[in-house]
Amino acid sequence: MASSGGSPPAVEVTDLVKRYPGCTTAAVDGLSFTVAPGEIFGLLGPNGAGKSTTIGILTTRLRASAGRALVGGIDVVGDPVAARAQLAVVPQHNNLDRSLTPRQNLLYHAAYHGVGRAVRNARADALLDRFGLTDRADKRIEAYSGGMVQRLMIARALIHEPAVLFLDEPTNGLDPQSRRLIWSRIREMRGRGVTVVLTTHQMNAAAALVDRVGIVDHGRLLTLDTPGNLVKGLAGRSILDLTVTPAALDEPDELLRALSEVSGVRKSERLAAAAPPGAVAAKLRSGLGLGGGSGFGAGAPAALTALTALARERAVATLAPDPGGRERVRIRLHLAADPAAVLGPALTVLTTRLATLTDVHIAEPSLEDVFIGLTGRDPR
Amino acid sequence: MTDLDTPPVAAMSTTATPARPSTHRVFLAILRRDLLVTAKELWVILVQVGLTPLFMLFVFVKVLGGQGIVARNFADLFLPGIIALAALTTALQSVALPLVKEFGFTREIEDRLLAPLSTNLVAVGKLVVAMLRGLIAAALIYPLGALMVGSAPWQPGRLPMVLLTVLLGGWIGGGIGMTLAMILPIQRINITFSLVVTPIIWTGCIHYPWPRLSSMPWFQTVTALNPMTYVSEGVRGAMLPDVAHIPAWVCLLVLTGVAALVTVTSVRSFSRRAVQ
Structure with missing residues (x-):
């Protein structure tokens, strides 16, 4: 899965740099990596390592200071609008539309991505069921628990069938039930050919799920390999x-x-x-x-x-x-x-x-x- | 809880490269969302914008007019100003306050910012909705105000001029509101609102026709700098052609210029805030 097998990478990051105004050090400092289509890629790092900033740039919400970033072969800096059609992101915070019901959150998101009415209705029903939200699909978002919010955000990200899905700490602060549901849904995405880039602090879950891991700190890539190989590197450290x-x-x-x-x-x-x-x-x-x-x-x-x-x-x-x-x-x-x-x-x-x-x-x-x-x- | 091991969603096929939807389709979808929210909040608009102007009308016309403190025909002068005020301030508030919330606390704007649409157009969509909300407010105030004062000038032939002026006023209000919401730190929003909105109201020729200020040249100059003045004068001139007013073409020219200016400042500040 790690090798691209001839097809162009789903995500390609080259010498990416992001400096925030007023900061002496770069949040992302010359980061380079590629993610193959259909791969589940884990971006690990301590808090403040530059993971979310990297995802912010790849999802067109932050402007890179230098370097290149392609998603689905499209330059996120040069053509952010076309890049957005390729991707979806589940952020760390709840950014659901409070003025809409949960179902409307899915339907309008799909509409923003040009999904036709009949298709988006069918997909919304299927996703609500899939994420265990059918009963609460027409309630107020404010009444949702943390786990339900997270499930709805993932469902929303999937409804326009993105080529690349970015998940920023998708199971942060969730109970084990919601965590298991979310990990299992991420695992399924591999079967559908969706490329997944995720950050997490749950190493064991990540090791079991991801094809490759990039460990970043201070905005730099420290290592990149399969979890198996990385652990093997510590062989003789039992x-x-x-x-x-x-x-x-x-x-x-x-x-x-x-x-x-x-x-x-x-x-x-x-x-x-x-x-x-x-x-x-x-x-x-x-x-x-x-x-x-x-x-x-x-x-x-x-x-x-x-x-x-x-x-x-x-x-x-x-x-x-x-x-x-x-x-x-x-x-x-x-x-x-x-x-x-x-x-x-x-x-x-x-x-x-x-x-x-x-x-x-x-x-x-x-x-x-x-x-x-x-x-x-x-x-x- | 759903069973964890059921097969993947049948409706979802293996993902191919998603096609990029057309710009107008995405723009309309985002617009439709704001219109849905506007429809849900119609009564909020009414309360938000209706109360102050209606109370002003009541006090100035019914209370003061009834006692002979202000002239009877003041109602006719005042109603067009109130309509203009409703259009501009409704648009201003209806874009500024939600944007402060959506960018600041809830970040719920992100879903729309990640739609395959230029960020500038997301901002333009906000202005369009602000303008429509201004129009709705003006359309609601007219009959309510007429009911309150017991009469209202009606010039069907001048309706296009009234509409045009109200729409431009709404657009400008939206532009001012968006610019303020985007460039000000959250903790200063309240004070700045007072600092901006209050002078807009009181130097905007809502209560008096601009030419009558010739006895106070300095104040006439100050009011000439307020775009609200041209909205009031535009609406008043159309509704009361016999009352001395700034010529319609001057109003439209100034309002178009200001609208273009606030479009640039608001869209630019929106995009800067959206993509950092």
Whole structure:
């Protein structure tokens, strides 16, 4: 999907610059990227990175200071009117027409884009149904919840069947139900050949949905690739967290040293906080976020599952001598190899030293780690 | 909540490159939206613009006239001025206030700005609607005012001149309103409105024919600088041809010139605000 396959790009941005009057730094500073027709492209970046400004220029609402931007092959600066026929945008704020009913919002938007009466009526009915708004189609906009507003804005954007759809943080502040509905509707657009450019801070959802990701900060493109490749770039950045109770005569530092000598371990460290209570058998959470896993990854390899079973077995085995009130130690192993390859030898070390294993946590790098790695941890 | 896994909308085909619709079609669609809103708000227009002129008529004609403080025939002089005032100020308010809201708080103008139409034409559409609202206001004030004062001058042959003057007055009001709404920061809108609208009313020859000001040359000069004067005089001259007034051709010439000027300033300020 990333390659254009011979057809001209749906979006083409070349050395784009936007300076706001009175600002010393450029909001967009030499940005270049292309989006292939039918692609779902994610533009990620911290707040103030220049994402919305870029979308503003691409949707003809902001004037570029320099550079070129084409949407559907049309120069948005040179021929904004023709470009507008190609695109639709769902902004971050509610800009629905309060003087019209929800249905009229759809119908008039379609009329602004030259869609004939019969067609726009049929499409409005279908979209209202599709976005779960039929019951409230003729109520006042003011009575709409945030999720309904967002759904209506997306429906409105789709009614004239744009070639390129821009979504600026489409699921911001929405409940999980509305979020799921919106992500699923975006996924469908791929099937209809609509090109989607979206910004979001929901990295996991983005990673699952988009074909390619561009990460921007300070108006510049930091990286651009498929989410898979970006995460792969962090291969060897997995983390294995072990919570262990060393044997009575063993020193935690000695144990740490022994673990750091296991093949595939780059670095080992002791973590300050105490382990979560309760778990005697090993737990495994894999695949989601170095900053704290949340549930089982869908594609946990079979080898890992087997190893977990093994870990459980051995942990139980090492339970034999009573820990005798010795403190639990949390150890973090930074891995250069696949966690599955390290876990076995690490368990062997623990078994040999009669340490009790109470918790295992494997964290694979995610898109969010790529993002944090590139843009830093400091809040904007 | 709709089922998440139902197939895509049947009415939607795989997207080809969308065709660009014709300019007049888009322009008319945007105009139709504003007319729909105008129709919904007809009573608002009536209250917004009708109350002040009608109260003025009542006080000046019924109260003061009844007591002999102002002459009986003042009603005839005053009614054309009130019609002109309604046309210009209605147009001004009906474009300025919604634009402040649509650009500032709700940003609901964005949907129209993203229509495949030149931004300048979106602004022109606003002026057209403002002008029509001015015309509606004038048309409503005439019978209401006539009912109140008990009589009204009627010159069917001069109706085209009245219409033309009222339309130009509405257009100018819309242009002034749009320019103010686009160039002023939101927090200064209220004070500026008072600063602009009040002098427009009181130096606009609504209450008196312009030639009668010859005894106060400085004030006559001031009023000559107010486009409202030419709207009042145009309407008055058409309705009361026997009362001394500025010649119709002068009124139309000045109003056309001012209309052209405010078209340029308002459309330009609108476009600057719309695409930054």
